[in-house]
Amino acid sequence: MKPLFTFFLFAFFSIQLFAQGMISSISVVPANPTVADNIEIHVDLQFTSSDCQPDNQGHLVNGTTISASALHCVGMLTAICNTTDVFEIGQLPAGNYTFDFTLSSGFGGPGCSPGFVPDDNDQLQFTVSGTVGIDEISFDEAIAYPNPSTGMIFLKTPSSELGYLTTLSGKTILELSLGTKQVDLSELSSGVYILTVGNARTRILKN
Numbered sequence: 001m002k003p004l005f006t007f008f009l010f011a012f013f014s015i016q017l018f019a020q021g022m023i024s025s026i027s028v029v030p031a032n033p034t035v036a037d038n039i040e041i042h043v044d045l046q047f048t049s050s051d052c053q054p055d056n057q058g059h060l061v062n063g064t065t066i067s068a069s070a071l072h073c074v075g076m077l078t079a080i081c082n083t084t085d086v087f088e089i090g091q092l093p094a095g096n097y098t099f100d101f102t103l104s105s106g107f108g109g110p111g112c113s114p115g116f117v118p119d120d121n122d123q124l125q126f127t128v129s130g131t132v133g134i135d136e137i138s139f140d141e142a143i144a145y146p147n148p149s150t151g152m153i154f155l156k157t158p159s160s161e162l163g164y165l166t167t168l169s170g171k172t173i174l175e176l177s178l179g180t181k182q183v184d185l186s187e188l189s190s191g192v193y194i195l196t197v198g199n200a201r202t203r204i205l206k207n
Helices: 002-018
Strands: 021-029 039-047 050-062 065-077 081-090 095-107 120-128 152-155 163-166 172-176 182-184 191-197 200-206
Touching: 021 095, 021 120, 039 050, 039 065, 039 095, 050 081, 065 081
Parallel strands: 065 095
Antiparallel strands: 021 039, 039 081, 050 065, 095 120, 152 182, 163 172, 163 191, 191 200
16 A cells, blocks of 8 residues: 555656646737727746646736736646646736746646646736827718618728728727628627728718
């Protein structure tokens, strides 16, 4: 009985020491956030043992620093396990931010205890910009309909000039070619966008 107990004890500590996780990448969504966006941070992780189910995670916003951590529970199967942790940050004031993430892993199912030291740590710097001064833009509300729209909008006349659809911060979402008659907004998040065709410009509300 004692040799069997020693084997499991050895296996447990081996996993704690060697089956650690690694931070593959950290990204902010949307890529160029503004004060009007609900921001998410996506952290891609890789573990040398499977499976790698999450146990708990959390974050704290302190000024311009966002401290975050996650604990994943790994099994005894020697296999690469890839997963992504998503942190819903919400809206932030304009400024430069640092996202500081610490990863830990433990053995067994959820409720596992973390290893002796954290597996990995990494940071991401990103900027939240203010929105365009929308009241300072001259608009022609008659170039497209229906507005608001839940999906498809139609130009009053086919586009005789190049155009584009942008966010309020100026990020281009769609480009319109010559002769465009309609624009599909169904894949876009709800919010206000700017449609520009030649010198004409209008606000489009996507519901």
